[in-house]
Structure formats: structure tokens, C-alpha cells
Amino acid sequence: MKGKLHGIIFSYEKRSGLRELTEARMPASVPFGGRYRLVDFILSSMVNAGITDVGVVLQGNYQSLLDHLGSGKDWDLSRKHGGLRLLPAFADDEIVGGVREFRGKMEALAGVRSYLEGIRQKHVVLADSDLIINIPLQDVYQAHIASGADITAVCTSNVDSDADVTFFRLDDAGRVKETLFPLRDRTGCHRSLEIYVLSKELLLKLVDDCMSHDLTSFRSAVLQAQAPSLHIQGYVWDGYAAQIRSVKEYYERSLELLDPSIRREVFPAGRPIHTKERNDASTYVDPAGVCCNCLVADGCTIEGTVENSILFRGVSVAKGAEVKDCILMQDTAVSRDAVLRHVIADKDVVVKEACTLMGTANYPMSIAKGSKV
Amino acid sequence: MKKECIAMLLAGGQGSRLYVLTSNVAKPAVPFGGKYRIIDFPLSNCTNSGIDTVGVLTQYKPLELNSYIGSGQPWDLDRLNGGVHILPPYMREGDKGTWFKGTANAIYQNIGFVDMYDPEYVVILSGDHIYKMNYDKMLEAHKAAGAACTISVLEVPWDEASRFGIMAVDGENNIVEFQEKPKQPKSNLASMGIYIFTWQKLRQALIADEADPNSSNDFGKNIIPNFLAAGEKMIAYRFDGYWKDVGTLESLWDANMDMLSRGDLDLLEDSWPIYARLSSDPPAYIGKTSLVEHSVVTQGCEITGTVKNSVLSHGARVEDGAEVHYSVLMPGVTVKRGAVVRYAILGENCQVEAGAVVGGDPESCDPEEWGITVLGPNSTIAAGEVVKPKTMLNSEHQEVSR
Numbered sequence: 001m002k003g004k005l006h007g008i009i010f011s012y013e014k015r016s017g018l019r020e021l022t023e024a025r026m027p028a029s030v031p032f033g034g035r036y037r038l039v040d041f042i043l044s045s046m047v048n049a050g051i052t053d054v055g056v057v058l059q060g061n062y063q064s065l066l067d068h069l070g071s072g073k074d075w076d077l078s079r080k081h082g083g084l085r086l087l088p089a090f091a092d093d094e095i096v097g098g099v100r101e102f103r104g105k106m107e108a109l110a111g112v113r114s115y116l117e118g119i120r121q122k123h124v125v126l127a128d129s130d131l132i133i134n135i136p137l138q139d140v141y142q143a144h145i146a147s148g149a150d151i152t153a154v155c156t157s158n159v160d161s162d163a164d165v166t167f168f169r170l171d172d173a174g175r176v177k178e179t180l181f182p183l184r185d186r187t188g189c190h191r192s193l194e195i196y197v198l199s200k201e202l203l204l205k206l207v208d209d210c211m212s213h214d215l216t217s218f219r220s221a222v223l224q225a226q227a228p229s230l231h232i233q234g235y236v237w238d239g240y241a242a243q244i245r246s247v248k249e250y251y252e253r254s255l256e257l258l259d260p261s262i263r264r265e266v267f268p269a270g271r272p273i274h275t276k277e278r279n280d281a282s283t284y285v286d287p288a289g290v291c292c293n294c295l296v297a298d299g300c301t302i303e304g305t306v307e308n309s310i311l312f313r314g315v316s317v318a319k320g321a322e323v324k325d326c327i328l329m330q331d332t333a334v335s336r337d338a339v340l341r342h343v344i345a346d347k348d349v350v351v352k353e354a355c356t357l358m359g360t361a362n363y364p365m366s367i368a369k370g371s372k373v
Numbered sequence: 374m375k376k377e378c379i380a381m382l383l384a385g386g387q388g389s390r391l392y393v394l395t396s397n398v399a400k401p402a403v404p405f406g407g408k409y410r411i412i413d414f415p416l417s418n419c420t421n422s423g424i425d426t427v428g429v430l431t432q433y434k435p436l437e438l439n440s441y442i443g444s445g446q447p448w449d450l451d452r453l454n455g456g457v458h459i460l461p462p463y464m465r466e467g468d469k470g471t472w473f474k475g476t477a478n479a480i481y482q483n484i485g486f487v488d489m490y491d492p493e494y495v496v497i498l499s500g501d502h503i504y505k506m507n508y509d510k511m512l513e514a515h516k517a518a519g520a521a522c523t524i525s526v527l528e529v530p531w532d533e534a535s536r537f538g539i540m541a542v543d544g545e546n547n548i549v550e551f552q553e554k555p556k557q558p559k560s561n562l563a564s565m566g567i568y569i570f571t572w573q574k575l576r577q578a579l580i581a582d583e584a585d586p587n588s589s590n591d592f593g594k595n596i597i598p599n600f601l602a603a604g605e606k607m608i609a610y611r612f613d614g615y616w617k618d619v620g621t622l623e624s625l626w627d628a629n630m631d632m633l634s635r636g637d638l639d640l641l642e643d644s645w646p647i648y649a650r651l652s653s654d655p656p657a658y659i660g661k662t663s664l665v666e667h668s669v670v671t672q673g674c675e676i677t678g679t680v681k682n683s684v685l686s687h688g689a690r691v692e693d694g695a696e697v698h699y700s701v702l703m704p705g706v707t708v709k710r711g712a713v714v715r716y717a718i719l720g721e722n723c724q725v726e727a728g729a730v731v732g733g734d735p736e737s738c739d740p741e742e743w744g745i746t747v748l749g750p751n752s753t754i755a756a757g758e759v760v761k762p763k764t765m766l767n768s769e770h771q772e773v774s775r
Contacts, residue, residue: 283671285666293659310656
């Protein structure tokens with residue numbers, strides 16, 4: 001497996017459904033699970049499968065993602081040859097002149113065509129950055145080789161999703177017959193997890209074809225238009241997978257991690273999720289502190305009561321404060337006697353003394369980064 | 374390549390008073406405080422003090438220590454010029470090379486290394502102390518006094534002074550006498566085992582010391598008294614922060630408890646960070662049935678039992694109905710259902726099976742019989758087994774006496 005597969009991650013898609021969470025960052029760098037960013041999951045899956053070269057396509061407000069990924073050393077991707085490459089793709093704009101942001105995956109790939117030519121591996125795996133998954137990609141690669149397919153598309157039989165997602169209709173042999181979106185009647189369909197394996201050669205050909213025909217979308221120009229001529233094989237993954245595309249989904253998928261069976265799937269032994277390191281001491285729980293059914297990262301100080309919640313690194317909950325069903329991101333400080341229910345507090349939020357903040361389970365209150373409330 | 378000041382860290386000692394905890398690792402590699410190892414403290418102090426070149430002298434069971442230090446990246450000591458260097462004893466022409474005979478001999482054997490950087494000053498550190506200290510301030514004092522040697526000292530209670538190397542000083546902090554563990558101490562200023570030397574002075578002294586067949590080639594026994602006898606200018610640098618020698622099981626346990634109370638040793642306070650090589654564990658999970666009180670928990674912990682007054686390192690698990698009190702659980706320890714651990718240090722990856730009892734409260738037995746219970750790394754305690762207070766077991770489950 002080593003040295004046969006190249007990773008490309010798309011980190012550009014705008015998801016207005018994530019509201020305040022994406023005010024100052026792209027979905028890829030939205031904090032998740034107590035100490036991670038969304039992109040860590042697919043990136044770690046790639047690294048754990050022995051992938052040594054990964055390109056991350058950037059668009060939009062990527063400063064936070066750059067800061068997170070750095071040189072790639074925390075994923076062991078800071079290498080002399082290969083390793084992590086950041087790809088700020090732009091498209092040529094013939095009408096107004098100069099460059100503009102690209103409109104779809106194929107246009108983004110065309111924007112980094114010289115990078116694609118330089119790929120050392122024979123095969124490429126394309127993936128989105130907003131997927132919570134811990135998948136052994138080497139198995140997907142083996143299945144791709146074994147089936148002789150042109151493209152292998154990872155999908156799940158769980159079709160439950162409110163967001164704009166892609167569905168496949170597979171035949172008995174698992175081959176993708178139809179690619180559909182949006183779709184009301186999803187009976188017998190599979191939901192795409194937006195992970196695709198194909199050869200570098202085919203990828204370059206598809207990029208060139210799309211550009212010649214002024215087509216930009218991988219979904220319509222490749223999956224739909226080329227289905228008759230290309231062998232697109234489904235790879236059904238029924239392990240844990242969550243596409244984070246709305247605040248509600250973010251909230252529910254986050255709190256789901258309190259379930260030990262889900263934690264075992266997301267954090268299995270031997271396939272660690274790597275993230276940017278931060279030096280924090282261990283978390284301290286005071287004699288006055290109560291902590292029950294919580295995921296707690298390092299560097300927290302708990303003097304109040306915390307239940308059914310996720311605490312990122314460096315969070316403090318002062319005496320008398322009550323935090324229930326909440327997600328508190330890095331360095332959030334909850335002052336004395338504050339009461340929080342169903343709240344998502346972004347980084348560096350300060351909740352002042354005796355303040356009460358109430359969201360509801362199906363509409364959690366989301367507080368923007370750095371707010372003082 | 375010239376550096377003004379470099380550090381030499383003595384990390385080769387066996388740490389025999391930590392018994393089973395150092396049966397397979399050098400003392401500086403012993404885990405501390407949830408996510409650290411002892412050596413993180415001097416290495417982080419160096420980085421925070423602006424010292425970017427550190428030689429680590431290893432000799433006893435160095436494998437784990439070497440791989441822990443690696444390139445030095447966690448401490449920002451992976452440098453183009455300088456950085457951290459592991460210095461084991463090595464073969465040389467003529468005398469064929471020897472093991473380090475003593476602390477001074479360890480530096481003597483690496484004069485070549487120090488000379489590569491041609492420093493004005495050398496800081497000598499050891500790998501068995503827990504403290505946060507700015508060596509740069511000590512260096513300023515050394516330079517201001519024009520000293521040949523500066524020794525960092527700590528005021529200790531008079532009744533404890535006889536356990537330390539004591540420095541008697543005059544009104545200007547000039548050291549006038551050195552007493553090693555004196556019955557009648559002349560001062561209560563204890564040496565912290567941290568020295569700054571003007572390198573050319575130390576270099577000469579090391580060569581002279583090596584030529585003396587009766588010398589034990591030790592800083593405390595030979596080099597410091599020789600400097601005094603030769604009338605070199607030696608000053609005491611008073612340090613008033615937290616400092617603890619964790620060379621014994623009791624002091625290692627104490628220092629862990631000190632960290633919990635967050636008084637003088639507050640590791641959550643981040644103006645002087647202590648760096649460590651980190652694990653990729655997910656956040657700690659504290660369950661519905663758990664009770665955690667006055668304790669620290671670290672990434673990778675899974676707690677559904679009761680944890681009070683304890684330090685849990687990464688990957689420690691305390692299952693339903695299990696209880697951990699006043700104990701230090703090193704990385705990867707599992708305490709299964711209904712087991713009870715009191716006043717104990719459990720080495721890495723220990724397994725305490727269901728219903729076992731390890732250690733006990735001081736009130737639970739005759740004070741003479743009581744002590745901290747210690748399990749060596751990878752020990753397994755069978756279901757229902759009772760390990761009495763003060764017992765120490767190695768990884769083969771054999772009792773080891775102190």
C-alpha cells in the first residue's frame with residue numbers, strides 16, 4: 001500500500017448551515033470532538049493508511065486552516081519529498097480578467113493541474129474535509145484494484161440527511177447506475193461519503209475533458225455524465241460516518257461521542273486521529289467540581305458542575321456554574337454561577353458571572369468566537 | 374557555531390531509589406504529573422530560558438529516554454545549529470573509553486562536545502528535579518558577580534538541612550563553605566544540584582580532577598570543594614520557587630500531590646510552559662457513574678469509577694465501582710471493576726483486576742508498617758488479590774524490598 005495512493009482533500013465548500021461556526025473559518029477547521037478540527041479525521045485516515053503525500057485544496061477564509069495544518073508535522077507529513085502540500089487553487093477568469101475563486105471540484109483541480117501532473121503515485125483518493133470518519137482507506141484501495149473499476153465511490157446505506165448530499169443507485173454487483181441529488185424517495189439508495197479512488201491518469205483526463213467543455217462539477221460532469229462509459233463501483237462503508245453540514249448536525253454528532261460504542265468506532269486502537277499539538281497540563285477537577293458523562297480535553301479546570309458535555313482544551317468552569325448538554329471550545333471561560341444549557345460556545349468565549357444561556361436540543365444556541373456574554 | 378551558554382544535563386544515573394519504577398528506564402524518563410516525564414522540566418526550562426543547545430548524558434538503560442527525546446522537537450530543541458544531543462559514553466583511541474565514572478567524569482568525557490560550541494558558560498543540570506526556573510536570571514547573576522561558579526540554592530527548614538548539600542555564604546552570597554549532608558549545618562541554603570560554570574575554569578578543573586587517581590570524579594564531592602579550596606569566586610543564587618528532588622518513591626508521590634494542590638507547582642498556569650512529547654489519545658471520558666474529585670485526568674482516560682486526590686496519566690482507565698484514592702496512575706494503567714487503589718504509585722500499563730485491593734490508608738495499619746505501595750510497570754494484580762501498604766512488586770509480581 002505504501003506509496004501507491006495520493007490524497008487530495010477539498011476544504012472549500014461553503015456551508016451556510018454551520019452559521020457562526022464558519023463565520024471566521026472554513027468547515028475544514030471547525031473544532032470537533034474536544035481537541036480536533038473536522039479535517040483531522042480524513043487526514044488521519046489517509047496517514048493511517050500509509051499515504052505519504054496529501055494535497056489540501058484551499059478556498060475562502062483559509063487562514064485558520066493554515067494555522068492548524070502548519071507544515072503537516074503533527075500528521076507526520078512534514079517531509080523532504082511529498083508530505084503535505086497546500087493548494088490555494090484559483091481559476092482564470094477570461095471575462096473580467098485576472099483570477100477568481102473556482103466553482104467546483106473539477107475547476108479547482110484544473111487550477112492545480114501542474115501539481116496533479118507531479119503526483120508520484122499511480123492512484124489518487126479524493127475526499128471532502130467535513131466528514132467524521134475513521135476508515136481504513138487501504139481496504140478501499142484494495143477493493144478498487146480488485147474490482148478493476150475506473151472510479152471507486154465510498155457510500156453508506158444510511159441515507160438519513162437533511163443537507164445537500166449525493167445519492168447513488170447501485171446495481172446488484174455494487175456498480176453505480178445513477179447519481180442523484182436532491183432525492184426525496186431514497187429507498188434502496190446509498191448516500192455518497194464523497195471519497196473517490198481513481199487513477200492519476202484518469203483524473204488528469206477527466207480534468208482536461210471538463211475544462212474543454214467548460215464543466216466544473218465532479219458530480220454532474222463525471223459521476224452523472226460519464227456513468228455509462230466509466231465503471232464506477234460503490235464501496236459500502238457501514239461503519240461510523242457523519243457529514244457535518246448544519247449546526248444541528250454538528251451538535252448531535254458531537255454529543256454522540258459520549259456514547260462508548262461510537263467512540264470506539266471513531267477512535268479505534270491503532271488508528272489514532274492526529275491533530276495540532278498544544279501544550280496543556282492535565283485537566284484538574286476541584287473538590288467542588290462535578291463532572292458527569294463528559295468528554296474532557298487537557299488543560300481544563302472544573303470547579304462547577306458539568307454534565308453531558310464536551311470540553312475542549314483549556315476550558316474553565318468556575319464554582320457554582322452549571323453546564324449541561326453543551327460544547328465548549330478552546331479556552332472558553334464560564335464564570336461563577338453562570339448556567340448554560342444546549343450551548344455551543346466557540347473559542348475564547350467568556351460567559352460572565354451569573355449569566356444564563358439556554359438553547360434547545362433541536363436548536364442549540366451558538367456563540368461566536370471570542371464573544372463576551 | 375559559538376554559543377554564549379549551553380546546558381549539560383546529567384541523565385545517566387540509575388535512580389536506584391525509585392526501585393521497580395526504574396528497572397527498565399532511566400530516572401529522567403519516569404512519568405510525572407499526568408503527561409510529563411521528569412526530563413521535561415529541565416528541557417523546558419532550557420528552552421524557556423533561551424538555551425538552545427543541550428547535551429544529555431545518558432548511560433543507564435537509555436533506550437526509552439533516547440526515543441522520548443528524539444529530535445527534541447517537542448521542546449523546540451530541533452535546531453539547525455545546536456539543539457538537543459544525546460551523549461552516551463563512547464570508545465576513544467588509547468584509553469579505549471570507559472563508562473562515566475561520576476558526574477564530573479561524564480562532562481570530562483564530553484569536553485570535545487562542549488568545545489564544539491566554544492561557550493563562555495555551561496549550565497550543569499540533573500534529570501531528577503521538578504521545578505520551573507529561569508536559568509537566564511541565574512546566568513545574569515553569575516556574570517554580574519564575575520563568578521567562576523554559581524550554585525543555585527534553596528532555603529530549607531533548618532531541621533531538614535542535614536539531608537542536603539549545604540552552602541554557607543557571606544553577606545554578598547559568596548560561598549564560603551560547602552558541607553555535604555552535615556550533622557551541624559552552618560546554613561539552611563541547600564544546593565539544588567544546578568550549577569553554572571565559566572567554561573574555561575571548569576574545563577581546567579575537570580582535567581585536573583581526572584588526573585587525580587583518588588578522586589571520585591563527582592561535582593559535589595570533588596569539583597565544588599576543589600573550586601572552594603583554590604579560592605575561585607563562587608556565589609549562591611537564591612531560588613524561591615517550587616523545587617523537588619524526586620529521587621525517592623515518597624518524594625515522587627509527594628511531588629505529584631503538590632501538583633494537584635496547585636500551590637507552588639501549578640502546571641495549568643501557562644507563563645512558563647512545560648513541554649512534553651504528546652500522545653494522540655482522544656479527550657478523557659468521565660462517565661455517568663463516576664465521581665472525580667481533586668484530581669487530574671489526562672487525554673485517553675476512561676473513568677466510570679471513583680477517583681479522589683489522584684493523578685491519572687494518559688490512557689488510564691478506572692472502571693465502574695473501582696476506587697482510586699491518593700494515588701498516581703502512570704500511562705495505560707487499568708483498574709477494573711470494584712478494585713480499590715489507595716496511596717499507591719502504579720507504573721505504566723499496570724492491570725489491577727476486578728475486586729483487587731492495592732495499598733491502604735495510613736490509618737489502616739500500624740504506622741511502622743505503612744507506606745506507599747508501588748507496582749512496577751506492566752504488573753498484573755489478580756482478581757481479588759490484596760497488596761498490602763508499603764509493598765513493592767516488580768513486573769514479574771515478585772516482592773522487592775526497599
